[in-house]
Amino acid sequence: MPEQPRIERTHADRIQSERPMIEIRSVTRSYGAFRALDDASLTIREGEFFSLLGPSGCGKTTLLRMIAGFDNPTSGSIAVGGQSMEGIPANRRPTNMVFQSYAIFPHLNVEQNVAYGLKRLKLRGGEEKRRVEEALAQVSLTGLGKRLATELSGGQRQRVALARALVMRPKVLLLDEPLSALDKKLREQMQVELRRLQQAVGITFVLVTHDQYEALAMSDRIAVMFGGKIAQVASPKEIYQRPVNRQVADFLGGMNFVKAEIVEENGASLIVDTLGFGRIKTDKPKAFVRNGGGATLGIRPERLRVLWDNATAKFEVAGKVVERHYFGEITHLIVEIPGLEKPLSVTETNDFGADDIPVGTSIRLAYDPEALVAMAD
C-alpha cells in the first residue's frame, strides 16, 4: 500500500517527539484469579495524544489508574518521563487526572477548585492568580471563577476539571472517559476543543474511551484493548484501515469479511484466492500467523462503490441488492454476491441516488484490491 501524504496534524507532529513519556512493561493486574490487565506493554511518546480504546470492562480504567498511582500492578513496571513509578504515591507523580465524574470540589468555587493543587506550592506575587486565570482562559471559562460547582452545566464542570489538572502543568494528563457524560453535540464540540488544547499546551494526553469515533478523531495513536490485553497500537488510520484481527476490525465500525485461500506467502505480501474477488495480492500483516491454508480478508463498506449505468472499473464484483437502509446522508446496501457466504455491506453517499436503488436490483460494485486487507481471525 503506497504511503499517502500526511497533511493533517502537522502542528502536532512538530511538538511530538519520538522520546518515550510513559513506558508500560508487561503490566498485569490480577483480582484473585481474574486478570483485569494481562501482560500489557505499551510506550506512549512525549507530546502525543494517545487513546486507550476498548469495550466496557477491558481494563482501560485499570491501566489509567495505575499510571496515576491509584492502583499498583500485580507485576510489571510503569515509568513516566524516564523515571520508574514504583513506590511513588499518586500525589507525587508527574501526572494529573480528569475524572469521569469530574470530581469538582463542591465546597469550593471554580477559582478555588482550579487553584487547589497550586495552594501547596505557595507561589509568590500573584503567580497563583495569574496561572488560574490563564488556565480558565484556556478552557474558555473566564469570568465564571466565582461560581460554585453546583451552579455549572455538565460541559462547564468538565472544563473546570480540565483547568484544574492543566494548571499543575503535568507531564501527562490522564482523561477517563471525559466526554461520556455530555450530550452528542457538546461531545463533538469538546472533542475538537480538547484536541486543539492538547496541541496548544503540548502535554502528553492519555484518553480512555469506548467510543471509536472519539478515539479516531482525536488521537495521534490508539491502543485497542480486549479482555485485559492490548490488541493493536497504531495511528487511527492504520487501526481503521489495517486492523490486525477481526475483533479490532469489528470494534472500529463495519467490516466485510471474506474467506480466502493462500496461494503464496512471501516476505511482506500474500497472494490469496477468494470466491467473490478473485486472486488478490495484499500486504502481509506484521503478526500474521498462518492458519492452515486459509486467511481472512476484510473490506470496509465505504470502500465498495456502486457502479452506475455503463461505468466500468478495473476491479468489480456483481451482485443483487437484498436490503436497503437509509441514514440521511448515506445509505447502507446489503448486496448478495454469488459465491460469498455472507452478503456484503456497502455504504454509499446519497448524492447519486443510492437511496433510490430498489431492493432486488442487480448492481456492480467497484473496489480497490488494496482495500482488502488480510488479518488474523
Place this chain on the structure above:
Amino acid sequence: MTVAAEGLPPLRTTRARRNALLQSEPVQGFALISPTLLYALILLVLPILVVIAHSFWTQHYLTIDRTFTLENYRVALTEPIYRDLLWRSLYISLTVSLFTVVLAYPIAYFISFHGGRHKSLWLFLITIPFWTSYLLRVMSWKVILGYNGVLNSGLMGLGIIDEPSTALLYNSSAVIITLTHAWAAFAILPIFVSLEKVDRTLVEAATDLGDDPLRSFLRVTLPLSAPGIISAALIVMIPTVGDYVTPKLVGGKDGVMIANTIQAQFGKAANWPLGAALSVTTMLIVSLMAGATVLIIRTLQRMAR
C-alpha cells in the same frame, strides 16, 4: 364557569372539592404528620408555654401569685449559686460535646472508609451498650472510678499511686467522662452518615493534585463532613446541659448541674416560678450556644479552603 358550577347539584360540588383537597400534596403531608404534630403540640409546646407562664409569676407558700414579674429572672441570673451552676452546666456540656465529637470522629471515619463489607456489623456493635439501662452504665462508671474501683486498684497495682485517689469520682470530671461515654454512639452516627456521603473520587482528586493523606483529609473530607460534626455536637450539647441523672449519681457536691437545682425548685424547694425561670434561661442560653457552635464550625470549614 360560575354558571356551570351553579348548575351542578351542591352535593357533588362539595364532594369534588373535598376530593381535590384530599389529593393536594400539602394536605396529604399534614395528614401524614398530624399524629406526631398533635403529640408534639400537646406534650411539648403546651408544657413549655406553662413553664414560660410560671416563670413570670410568684410563689407564696402554697399559692401562686399571677401578677407579672421579672424577679425570678433577676434571681436566676444574678444569684451566685445559680449563675455558677449555669456556667458549670454549660462548661460540662461543651466539654462533653467536644470530647464526644473528637472521639467519635475517628470511629466514624474508620467505619466509613475502612469498614469494607462489615460496616453494618460495626454500627451494630456500637449500639450494643444501649441494650443495658442507662443507670447500669452510669453505675459501672462508679465501679471504675470509685474509691475501691477498677482504676484505683489498677493504678495502685502498677505502683503509680500509693493510696486510692478520691479525685476520680464525685466531681465534674466524673460527670464529663460518664456523659462522653454515654453519648458517643449518638455522635458517631451523624458523623458516619456525612462521611458516607463524601464522594471518594473527591479524595482521589485531591491526592492527584498533590495532597498527602493528611492534607486531603483536612481540605476535603473534614470540611465536607462538617454537617455531621454540627449535628453530632448539637445532639450531644443540647440534652447534656439539662442532664440530671448523671450529676446526681457520679457528680457529688462539685458535679451538681443546673437541672439538679431546677428539679429541687419543682420538688423540695417548691418554688415553681423560680424553677421555671431557671429552665427558660437555660433553654435560651443553650439555643445561643448551639447557634454559636454552628457558626464556629461553619467558619472553620470556610477557613479550611
